[in-house]
Amino acid sequence: MVPPIDAHERELTAKAGETRARIEELITRLHGLDTEIENLRTARKPLLALPEPPATEVPVPPEVPEHPAYRQILTVFTDTGRPMRAQDLCRPLDLPIVPKNTESIHFKLKCLVSTGRPH
Structure with missing residues (x-):
């Protein structure tokens, strides 16, 4: 028979392993998000330097004949x-x-x- 303390230790060890795996997954995800943010910041500079496109006029719908x-x-x-x-x-x-x-x-x-x- 396994003493209760040993079973509890195994349970905690398994949970700690799962938590470490989740932390690694989150670190990887965080790295990907940081990369995307940096790419956006890099792309923003030349995009903001572009001239504004000319304003386009809203087309007026053609008139329907009176009849x-x-x-x-x-x-x-x-x-x-x-x-x-x-x-x-x-x-x-x-x-x-x-x-x-x-x-x-x-x-x-x-x-x-x-x-x-x-x-």
């Missing part, structure tokens, strides 16, 4: 979230699918694209 049909078409695009053909737009706009309507929508789509609107 309500253009806004209705854009609303359909927003609601569906996908590209559509002129013929596909007739249904949500409550228009019969006839050449006159699809040609009119096609023209309006071309006009929207020419103003820079996404299609």
Whole structure:
């Protein structure tokens, strides 16, 4: 039978070994972090010496033509979230699918694209 003091000594020795291993792991990690910090400090100097990039102007969204049909078409695009053909737009706009309507929508789509609107 092992005396309780011997078992306790083995337990403490094992815990001390685990703690030493953890300390070595943390030292290695700390060394890696110190290296990264030094690299950032080294990189900072030339980066701060670079001139500031010129300020860019915020683009102004193009104006939509006044006619309500253009806004209705854009609303359909927003609601569906996908590209559509002129013929596909007739249904949500409550228009019969006839050449006159699809040609009119096609023209309006071309006009929207020419103003820079996404299609």
